[in-house]
Amino acid sequence: MNGIDYGIVAILASLLGIVLAGYFTKFISKQDRGTDLMKKISDQVKEGARTYLRMEYKYIAIFVAVVAILLAVMDTVVDGNPPFTAFAFLVGAILSATAGYIGMVTATNSSAPTTQAARFSLNKSLRIAFRGGAVMGMSVVSLGLLGLSAVLLITNFLTDDLGATLTYVAGFGFGASSIALFARVGGGIYTKAADVGADLAGKVEAGIAEDDPRNPAVIADNVGDNVGDVAGMGADLYESYTNSIIAALALGWMAYRADIVPPLLESPVDGMGLEIFAIPILIAAAGIIASMVSIFFVRTKEDASQEALLNALRQGTYGAAVIVAILSFIIVYSLAPNNLGIWGAVIAGLVAGSLIGYFTEYYTSDRYKPTKSLAKSTETGPATFIIQGIASGMESTFFPVIIVSGTVLLSYHFAGLYGVAISAVGMLSTLGVTLSTDAYGPVADNAGGLAEMSGLEPKVRQRTDALDSLGNTTAATGKGFAIGSAALTALTLTAAYASQVGLTVGDFSILQPPVLVGIFLGAMVPFIFCAITMKAVGKSAFMIVKEVRRQFKEIPGLIEGKADADYQRVINLSTQSALREMVIPGLLAIVVPVVVGLVLGPAALGGFLIAAVGTGFVLAIMMANAGGAWDNAKKYIEQGHFGGKGSDAHKASVVGDTVGDPFKDTSGPSLNILIKLMSIVSLVFAGFIANYGLEIFL
């Protein structure tokens, strides 16, 4: 087999994944959608989600067009090449947007069937919700690998220059990152603004229940779950997934041409042949196959306990990991029998992904000590609850950092910087199934809201709550996985960047003052980014509160339940506000690395990126885990501990939970995008920065 054949294998695996996603989509469309009221409400949520996507895609279209033109200018006018970076950028962006669209529409389509099924069978309900999530999981990996392979094959065919192709393909990652920016940051602001706005105006001011249909913000709130947790998470991991492969290709190039150009650091894979590029692509293809097999075999008995359900899902993800481990051994053994260390890097990545997931669950689930003792701290009021939550979130950074550090050292030992990138590819290879279990959560959450709003019998809500609680666990694991993989991906992108700017290892020394200053600036930027996104949630939520107040005042009969609220207006408002508030953090992520590189020099940018990745990683874990723990501690109290609902402890826990909302659903996850986007921007503009930097301080 030659290079083209490997590309075709990857494309075939991707197409199989797309077929499976199509099959599940059809499966869900054939399910019963329940009562007329259920249909009506779920259509409103679906319509709201579509509204958001339509508007978002309008903004994205403008943004993508502008960036594509800039990239084309850089390619053609500045560098004198054909505009392949712009081409790769467009494909990456369009396919990410497509995956997000398919996943989100299917997720909104799945909530009514899930609720309806919950009236009769917990397990059938779980199955529908899981398959609803699996459409997102399979779409992301299939479209990601399909697009990347296609761009590689086409560009290489047209240029007949592998080195140049690998430079252009970074554009694909930039495209993926741009969509992730809109989906994750914009979506994160949307979802929490709608959530906080709905709570403040409804629960607090008007005194009506959560999910009460009289609240004009209630549909926006439900849309938000899909926008943030489905589309946002999907785009985030699409970005990690494709970028980890891109970084492996770029770092593979260093080893491949080690005979011509001395690499930055010597590595065990130096001098390998073209198989160095085939391996990451084939591992990804193996991951798609493994995910399909394991998704299909996730089955439980009809009377399974919740623990058994959770185990069924877990067996899916662990099963996929085992299959990838076996297939990747075959791949490495056939293609590079003298470099079996590459396989070691794959295993390091797979193990690291599972471990990070475990520790995230440990620090956020109410089945373990940290969240239980956090719940106890509500006894002395909201202040101690918040202090303990922040302390616990900070403490929870320990294991993920140790795990990622260990993975870096091990995989570097096995196969140099290329090995580090391969460990990221390995970690993300089972994304098809891990993302499925992840996207299942919001479907179950929405199903619960739907049961409430349609006034179904209480046992339905109980069942959907059970599913939702299961979803919380998988969501926690998924969040940890998203953060860990983002850190590893961003790290390898940074290494890829460093390999392209034509400096020596010593130039990147921490003793060089520009690098040192870069490290200081890099440590700061995640904090600034969080500050901006948190304030954005506050501003947007305030606008929603004002609109809800207006509707209660101006729509006659609304508060009595005799007139319908104008849900659409709140949805439009949230969407506009979220997208507007996203502009500044988004620009920050794109402009700052270029400015640092041009003003302080390419070495300073290296220090900047490493520190931003390190600090952003730590801060993201802290915020996600503190937020998750507050949320679950509140739920734990609501189960009747420490006085249960309505007690002072419960009131204190509500304050902590609200603080945690932007922590865990806006700022924390947005940091994943920040660190990857800044790294891929640096990689795309590496040549530009190296040639045109001022470097006034070097």
Next chain:
Amino acid sequence: MNGIDYGIVAILASLLGIVLAGYFTKFISKQDRGTDLMKKISDQVKEGARTYLRMEYKYIAIFVAVVAILLAVMDTVVDGNPPFTAFAFLVGAILSATAGYIGMVTATNSSAPTTQAARFSLNKSLRIAFRGGAVMGMSVVSLGLLGLSAVLLITNFLTDDLGATLTYVAGFGFGASSIALFARVGGGIYTKAADVGADLAGKVEAGIAEDDPRNPAVIADNVGDNVGDVAGMGADLYESYTNSIIAALALGWMAYRADIVPPLLESPVDGMGLEIFAIPILIAAAGIIASMVSIFFVRTKEDASQEALLNALRQGTYGAAVIVAILSFIIVYSLAPNNLGIWGAVIAGLVAGSLIGYFTEYYTSDRYKPTKSLAKSTETGPATFIIQGIASGMESTFFPVIIVSGTVLLSYHFAGLYGVAISAVGMLSTLGVTLSTDAYGPVADNAGGLAEMSGLEPKVRQRTDALDSLGNTTAATGKGFAIGSAALTALTLTAAYASQVGLTVGDFSILQPPVLVGIFLGAMVPFIFCAITMKAVGKSAFMIVKEVRRQFKEIPGLIEGKADADYQRVINLSTQSALREMVIPGLLAIVVPVVVGLVLGPAALGGFLIAAVGTGFVLAIMMANAGGAWDNAKKYIEQGHFGGKGSDAHKASVVGDTVGDPFKDTSGPSLNILIKLMSIVSLVFAGFIANYGLEIFL
């Protein structure tokens, strides 16, 4: 003049400073201490502070003895040298403890005279409080420079080897850091545990006012202000002050011997003579003289407004800066006319110190927009108040990081890494007066508490409140200054460490995986440290609450005001608890860098330190400023804004203020110690780590 003469100049300046401190101590002892009740209460606070110090010094004695023996073993057995590191360590520790003792006893002696004077004259009261603080300011700089110069002269005389002397003298810095650890971390836990414990058990549970003498924790709370804000701040800055000089000497050595050993990075000062060592010492001596002059000329009219009072204090600090600028020009021009860049570095440091102070005030004072709009966010409850506070704290990291980065680049440009160290010396040269304005705050705060507890006429409390509010401003400025100088000092210590482990610039490259992993670990450690110190406050506060409950139950007549509370027991309990909780974070700061260096290698430790300094700096600013802003927003509401005292907005602000307590007074300031201590430990053990490291991953 030769080297010894310069040392004698420094010693003379220090002795003058000590004379001034003695004069002020006598001045305060001659003041009227007011009514019998005032005397009794202030004696209790003084006795409490002494109790704390006695116990603390018992722990310190053991700790210092153990470390001194270890250092002596390292010097003699391992390296085959006389135990000069141990000697320097002992002198550094003992003098720091002495300065802390003098400063704290004087501060507690000053509160009664300040209160008494406030019954007749606002200005006289200010003057007493300021002079009470000035004893701490002058003791710190005088004993610091005196001890350091003496150790340098003695060790150089005995060894007759300047290079070895400069290695040994790092032990002095380690001694200073060890005391700072106890004073700042232990003191920080003590002060907030007592504060939170007194509030929870008194205000919340028993429903009695703050500072009510029936509350058994009230004296401990007042002791805490002195322990944390006077002794803690003093030891923190003693550490920065002496360590910045030590780093300048160590980095000066690199330039001095540039003809023999090629330095890590070339620098404009390469090849300078012995004057390279005289300059930092003489600048420090000039700073002492400048501080004395400006302290003496801080005077106001009897009917001055509060703005005028603040300006008088400011003129003191700015005046000292101008004097240092002039004197240091003369010093550099006389000793190194070809290296006037060194003077540029001094100016960069002086300007940076003032700028950081200004921006700290901007983000925490209720006279500016951030705190005003933060106060407004209480209208939607405690959760939004906390989110906004954290966001604002994160945002406030921008300018300090930019300022320190600019200072590093400029001073490096002027005089290489030596210049960076000189900028830290310059920033800290006016410490005598800046620390005086800083230590004035707790004296005024205590005077207010005393007025309350002794039942003096309301106008006294009004006056002391005015003084306290002035103190809040200077405290904010001082805190920013402490953080900024800690970052710059730690940075130069790290550079000094790197210069001593015998590696090349390229070994410290961020592309070397051990360095990269070091950066990840370094970014995490400040978070872990904060988690531990925040949890320590919670644990200690809980013990105090239990004791207060016990006393209310078991002491007959206490709650009716007929029997005295057992204050001493609460003080003992707080002290023991604080010192016990300090052990783990303290060990962490000392052991972790050595372990990182031994296991991952000396280059990884370099990456670790840089990242820890960067992230610790950013996190410290965020925590200090968020805490300060919450506190001042609460006070702003208490002045009658947004409903004033008792309103829902006020209740929300109390929650935020309590969250902020460990932020701004325990964890945030403790980070200053963490980053400096880890750097100086690395410098002290540099040779050991270089020779005995496993470096399994290199």
